[in-house]
Amino acid sequence: MALEHAILVSLTERAGSGYELARRFDRSIGYFWPATHQQIYRVLRRMDEAGWVKHTEIAQDGRPDKKVYRVAAAGRAELSRWLAEPEDPAVLRDGLGVKLRGASLGAADVVLKEIERHRAEHATRLEVYRGIQKRDFPKPSTLHGRDLHQYLVLRGGVRAEESFVAWCDEVIDALRKDNR
Amino acid sequence: MALEHAILVSLTERAGSGYELARRFDRSIGYFWPATHQQIYRVLRRMDEAGWVKHTEIAQDGRPDKKVYRVAAAGRAELSRWLAEPEDPAVLRDGLGVKLRGASLGAADVVLKEIERHRAEHATRLEVYRGIQKRDFPKPSTLHGRDLHQYLVLRGGVRAEESFVAWCDEVIDALRKDNR
DNA sequence: GCTACCTATGCAACCAGTTGCACTGCACCT
DNA sequence: AGGTGCAGTGCAACTGGTTGCATAGGTAGC
Known part of the structure; x- marks a missing residue:
């Protein structure tokens, strides 16, 4: 499956916080792989624990701190592994x-x-x-x-x-x- | 949501067992609403408990008994309720x-x-x-x-x-x- | 001053769908 | 005799996604 991978692709293009990712998903990537912020946060934490991404906490004034995520080496490896792996064609469900x-x-x-x-x-x-x-x-x-x-x-x-x-x-x- | 409703539509066209429904889904309806037999069995039981469908056990020789389901009055009501209800447009996810x-x-x-x-x-x-x-x-x-x-x-x-x-x-x- | 929306994170409960397995017995092929 | 495949039902565990809520301060409009 691919929310992990969609996030990896997006983070590879540019590092960002969960919130920012959710915004991006609302636009480009989300057009063909929709995701809510909850789901993104959850998956980000899982990927962090698995060592696919790393985060840096950034204090901001006037608004909550944010965690900026970037792709780690293991994440890059996972991404290219997934890219090479055949995927089942999507089914329509309407x-x-x-x-x-x-x-x-x-x-x-x-x-x-x-x-x-x-x-x-x-x-x-x-x-x-x-x-x-x-x-x-x-x-x-x-x-x-x-x-x-x-x-x-x-x-x-x-x-x-x-x-x-x-x-x-x-x-x-x-x-x-x-x-x- | 709609597996229930897909089943209701299919059963309205013709009564049938869970297995038969799964076969039908493999063809026509499943082209735009795929479902496995497990899922169909589970949903059928739920709908039976809710009174949307009724079943008759039919003994067969040479092969297992089957439960033939038909739509009950409550099911017909639910189906027309759902048909009138606006539905969110499907998103593509590929x-x-x-x-x-x-x-x-x-x-x-x-x-x-x-x-x-x-x-x-x-x-x-x-x-x-x-x-x-x-x-x-x-x-x-x-x-x-x-x-x-x-x-x-x-x-x-x-x-x-x-x-x-x-x-x-x-x-x-x-x-x-x-x-x- | 109140409402509403934006940035920012997160928990908890739930629902739908997937995967793997188990049991029975017939039919067909090798 | 053994394997595959079909007809038929079903449980259990898991995964992925949705929904509702909580918190917190800032900004913008009425």
Whole structure:
């Protein structure tokens, strides 16, 4: 599994506190590996005990002390071990499919509304991703190394949302026609 | 949440035993809501205790007795309650994105191989879905009601796999070019 | 002055899902 | 005779993730 590894990747790019990591996860990495601060704190402590990361306590005035974590040698080893290890392809798990399957039970109109709602939410996410793409990667063909990888991950998000929205449109259209 | 509801939907379509449900999940519903037999047995018992389903023990010769479950009134009520309830859009969670982000750490070639492997697996899944589509829904425009919903769910699977494979191709191409 | 939100950490309880195993008996292959 | 695989049920232990709460001082708006 991979929250550990997601954290290692993020900390390798830049050291940071649990809180900061949670912020980062809310943005980039969390788009394809969401995590809450509780989970991050817990895993960080475990990784600290295992020697994968080390922390330095930093006193701040006006706000609580923070522990800044950085990747230790054992963490780097673990990360490259994991990178080389084959991983099971992710499965999709979306309750919306179940609801659609259940729509024949007289609730077709409610389910239709729900799908429209999901469409809107995914469309918003898509706009966010496209905004980031335009702002941070205006010239994709010039990218190399880490920047390229980051761009490609974002492209994955864009594609996933695009295809989801297109599917919603297909479903909405078909359900409307079937209703008449 | 929804394993309960996935089971209710499946049992509403047709009564069945835990084992049969697990088989069904391996096919249709499991494509977007995977579940193992253990999980299904456990949830079935819980739902039985809650009065959402009822079972009849059926003796069979040559093989173990089975408990055939059918949806009770409370289960139908719960299902329509859930169908009307708004659901959080699913998040994607794929370790491959994390690996790609970690590819800058000298492991670019290993990660490339891993992405090729995932591409192959998703392409296989896609072929399976397309096969089902051709076999079970040769004329989509004539579909209505439950058949239509089932078809649309399958379309979701097809679209998701298509877009994933296309993303893999984009990534593979970009990484190869970057390697040179 | 009050509410609300941000930085910052953390505990505890819970829920859902995974993994490994156990038992029975038939059918099929080698 | 032995292995594999299917049909059928189930327990136990574990892991990963979610939710609710606690603490604490600072900032910003009404």
